[in-house]
Amino acid sequence: MGISQNERQSISDLVDQHKDLPGALLPLLHAIQNEVGYVPDSAVAHIASGLNLSRAEVHGVISFYHDFKTQPVGRNTVQICRAEACQSMGSRLLEAHAKETLGIDYHETTADGSISLEAVYCLGNCACSPSVRINDDVFARVDQNRFDELIADIRGAEVRK
Ligand code: FES
Incomplete structure (x- = not known):
């Protein structure tokens, strides 16, 4: 499932706000989940490049913490x-x-x-x-x-x- 333009913009803004902070990945993932409701798979590449990490590192953290959703959550x-x-x-x-x-x-x-x-x-x-x-x-x-x-x-x- 694709993400909307608004979701893409929110994620981009959050990456910009977090990218210079030390240990930014977890706070950024939480911020994305709070704002968008989940951490879309299609955002992983953008998160990785913004934080200068590999995609595997970002995927690893998302899958390790079961609280992170990778699909939209139901009402x-x-x-x-x-x-x-x-x-x-x-x-x-x-x-x-x-x-x-x-x-x-x-x-x-x-x-x-x-x-x-x-x-x-x-x-x-x-x-x-x-x-x-x-x-x-x-x-x-x-x-x-x-x-x-x-x-x-x-x-x-x-x-x-
Ligand atoms: S085992 Fe305690 S509520 Fe189900």
Whole structure:
């Protein structure tokens, strides 16, 4: 997916602001993610040349820190808990169901830009497993039916906006 002219300009401005600072790569990547929402693959060459680094060095840092997104993030983030208590209560079935019904894998976003799917390792809600977080809200004892209801709520709320 290409990036917009505005995104390209924002990244270029941020590279200019950071390029003379020592240890600029991490702060620059954070600044790009804050501003654009992710660090596009197509920006790596520009970042590397601006900071006088190799592309491999920039790629290495982006892939090492899992917080950096390389794809646009959906308007809603759905996280499924994969830690032990939730797994013992069926979260593996739930995640297979989520991937199938949304048509995406972890770290991907639905084609309409609505939902990004992420794994999470304990939401502090183990007594009510399996747990799911949608944006800032944690939901307990989520089976496949409840998951479908929650997704329908997201879609319904987007239609009403
Ligand atoms: S293991 Fe899932 S909430 Fe703790």
